[in-house]
Amino acid sequence: MRREKFSLSLSRFALGSFAAGATCSCFGTLTIDVTIGTLEAVNFSFPGLPAFDIVQFSAPLPDNPKEWAVTSLKIPDHLSLSFTTTPTPGSLVGFEGGNITRAHITNLQTNRLVYLNFSGSIAPVPEPSSLVSLGTGLIGLAGTMRRKLRFER
Secondary structure: OOOEEEEEEEEEEOOOOOOHHHHEEEEEEEEEEEEOOOOEEEEEEOOOOOOOOOOOEEEEEOOOOOOOEEEEEEEEEEEEEEEEEEEOOOOOOOOOEEEEEEEEEEEEEOOEEEHHHHEEEEEEOEEEEEEHHHHHHHHHHHHHHHHHHHHHH
């Protein structure tokens, strides 16, 4: 089992009121077991709303099996998100990232859109251990270079 985190970036997210074309950017994370292809956790934050942190539904889209759909409910608001999957269309096995194709949040009490999205992306988040290994390697390289320069004098 190999769990990986992916960052979610939504740009040009229009406010449901569409007042004067108001837009904002929103961010979040997806935790996916890329070995068996399951979405295990979500965490999406939007201005003025509680965080969406529970996966309600996660599966390929019935009308477009090349895309993946995710829904999350934080009463009274409902998040619906779909995205392309790479390298295998319609599967999270070996998932490497994708593009958000649709996203919206609906208030279930008023049945009105709170947010509507037209673009975004999903990209891998570097693992902390990978960053530590990289940092250790760079420090070792700097030490070796320093020692080499000292002996050349």
